[in-house]
Amino acid sequence: MDFMKPETVLDLANIRQSLVRMEDTIVFDLIERSQFFSSPSVYEKNKFSIPNFDGTFLDWALLQMEIAHSQIRRYEAPDETPFFPDSIKAPILPPINYPKILASYSDEINVNDEIMKFYVEDIVPKVSCKEGDQLENLGSASTCDIECLQAISRRIHFGKFVAEAKYVNDKPLYIKLILARDVKGIEDSITNSAVEAKILERLVVKAQSYGVDPSLRFGTNVQSKVKPEVIAQLYKKWIIPLTKKVEVDYLLRRLEDEDKEVIDKYR
């Protein structure tokens, strides 16, 4: 995806290709997380007394990462959404001046709190290799968590590009739906059940392929590092619905960033 060329970014075929590639990253990251225990201490608020900090150990570690990454311009990119938007720092590098692709309020569409919640409550217990804490691996577990959270967040917020592309491709339809606050109509217009079924199918194959040492594949008792159905469930239950929420939230506000005469034309 080349954000310097807005016309390529809003091509739905390119967006789909990026989304497919992100599946690999998410599967890889969950496989890496599966090496460690569930590590509940990492997710318990103020379990460790960290000076001047109120939150979980994971929050603190993620915040450190975001501070470092913000300085190397991570959150200037339109496809990156911080978990702590109020605490990140200014880049130490000159700004990139991305061309405008998304609406000006785009950064305000941020579902990272919901991502953190389902990830900790529903995903970690299912992908970790064993229940409980393993004191010396709390740091490793949280480092993997950060990778997983960032990859999932990028995937879900990519819905903004899908929404923008659909809006630009059919302004008459969307302006009518938005003016009517027709959430159901917007949802229907962005839903493609055949594509969703295909995603789930492909994820199972990817989890099987990437999650088994291929040199052992024909042995007996070979186990996937992460259960393929857990990854399919993650998409079905969380990633696909939250992506749609991002798309709907983005579209509902889209007229804030549209010319008055264009809106009036379809009113």
Added chain:
Amino acid sequence: MDFMKPETVLDLANIRQSLVRMEDTIVFDLIERSQFFSSPSVYEKNKFSIPNFDGTFLDWALLQMEIAHSQIRRYEAPDETPFFPDSIKAPILPPINYPKILASYSDEINVNDEIMKFYVEDIVPKVSCKEGDQLENLGSASTCDIECLQAISRRIHFGKFVAEAKYVNDKPLYIKLILARDVKGIEDSITNSAVEAKILERLVVKAQSYGVDPSLRFGTNVQSKVKPEVIAQLYKKWIIPLTKKVEVDYLLRRLEDEDKEVIDKYR
């Protein structure tokens, strides 16, 4: 690997299993890096003017990560070796008090400078998708570099556990070799050509399996994200020889940490 139980850590079968698992991480990380351009600006000293810093952009980004990770105890673990040992910070968590597994000088065996050099000069050009800079992805490329470097460093320095296990299993042999400063003899004793050939074979299969979208596997013109032979070469040319260097360097100093009467017995 459970570092709280030294007897399991020094079991060569467990060490081998860990080394095999690390191959997956290294292959995953290189595949992630392959999404980005070679990005030479990232590796050029003082290309960007970073306040109070003398080094490359990658050095700076890696240092920020190490500072954050040191605070969550990463470098207390006996299998983690920092690239900037003089700049890391004390953990904000209570210390873990690992049982002693490696010799007391173990942290001084650090080949990270060599790892950085071959990674930047030889690996990046071969795994990146295209030659040149892509301004808006310098941060992403360096973030992937950090993952690759840390995974490769962990793999190579794991040689310390191999060396310690071999030493403990055959003190008479090693004490004689060490007293005679017989580097060639030590090298021969730690080399297993059949195992090395098997590693290279397995890596090619892993790179093929993990580097291709499995749902496309039976299409035409399917390309691996990273050339399998590049990963095999990385092991053959760099990882295996440097692991041996770590083992030899570790063993050559091993008597610094041995009882005098044990040494005298085999003198």
